[in-house]
Amino acid sequence: MHAWFTFSLIALLLWGCWGLFDKIATSYMDPKSVAMFVGPVSFMISLGLLASVHFRPELHPHGVVFALLGALAAGFGGVAYIYAISTGNIAVVVTVTSLYPPVTMFLSWLFLQETITPKKLLGIALAVLAVVLLSVEAASEPSLRQE
Secondary structure: OOHHHHHHHHHHHHHHHHHHHHHHHOOOOOHHHHHHOHHHHHHHHHHHHHHHOOOOOOOOHHHHHHHHHHHHHHHHHHHHHHHHHHHOOHHHHHHHHOOHHHHHHHHHHHHHOOOOOHHHHHHHHHHHHHHHHHHHHHOOOOOOOOO
16 A cells, blocks of 8 residues: 555545534534634644654755745635534534635646546536535434534
């Protein structure tokens, strides 16, 4: 098995747990309080990664800028996600937020001149259909915390 596939499966499982744990947390605390725990935990993970490269990370001005932009996007996206799951049906919220690949695909096409094939477009259409089907079914299901 390729390393990228193993790491993809690990991310899949951990992100699946992330959704569940944050949903349960927002039934006990407001979204801002839940989101507040993300920073310190992320910092501790970052310290572990930094130690793994003997506190000498690879630095390049462009790489640092884009890494920081990615961190900002991930951080604010995470806060928006926590607000969404705090009142929404988690199955729908997770599915909707999982549709970020088409956004990345479009931006990659726009800025990196990557190709969008008919097969990729069909995949996007099927993913959107899945969101619609899940949203219609889950609209009547209760959430842990309604506001």
